[in-house]
Amino acid sequence: KQEVTQIPAALSVPEGENLVLNCSFTDSAIYNLQWFRQDPGKGLTSLLLIQSSQREQTSGRLNASLDKSSGRSTLYIAASQPGDSATYLCAVPNSGGSNYKLTFGKGTLLTVNP
């Protein structure tokens, strides 16, 4: 059974700082890993989907890396801004080839202080 862990659970940084969010998963037989952002009282916004054949995926100030063999992914946010404050979730498809089913971590609550 796939399990996803995100560290840290919460992070508070001053504006402008670069930061890294961590995600680990127990079953490395995945097709992809997806990073989401959730604002308070809102739905999830897909930030990046990184395929199992990729090691990195970039979108603007965001860079996600994937190391399947070690069961880890990181989300790097450059030059953080107050608008980046949100909960960041990573999710992987369940093991067994059922790539419809996503298992989510509990998220990292990021606060960027002006």
Added chain:
Amino acid sequence: DTAVSQTPKYLVTQMGNDKSIKCEQNLGHDTMYWYKQDSKKFLKIMFSYNNKELIINETVPNRFSPKSPDKAHLNLHINSLELGDSAVYFCASSRLSGRSYEQYFGPGTRLTVT
């Protein structure tokens, strides 16, 4: 230009009532999902439909019944509501990206059972 929409956004009801939540996507996706996010913010899949056919049915009480009248709609009906059903329910849809299904989420329906 809403992608995945849900109604209602908020639902407050008493124990024992029956209620429905509706979901629609205009992305042309063929797979739709219902997720439950509990008070601890943990997000867990409940159901998934592909081309109107049920493909995922997690361990969910049979008081919960999804219905997909067509590929663009997936509704969730809940009978005999209980206090423990209070949560935020998210609808999602997905498209195939490589061998992966990138998921897009609706804004959520906050259900409060009193």
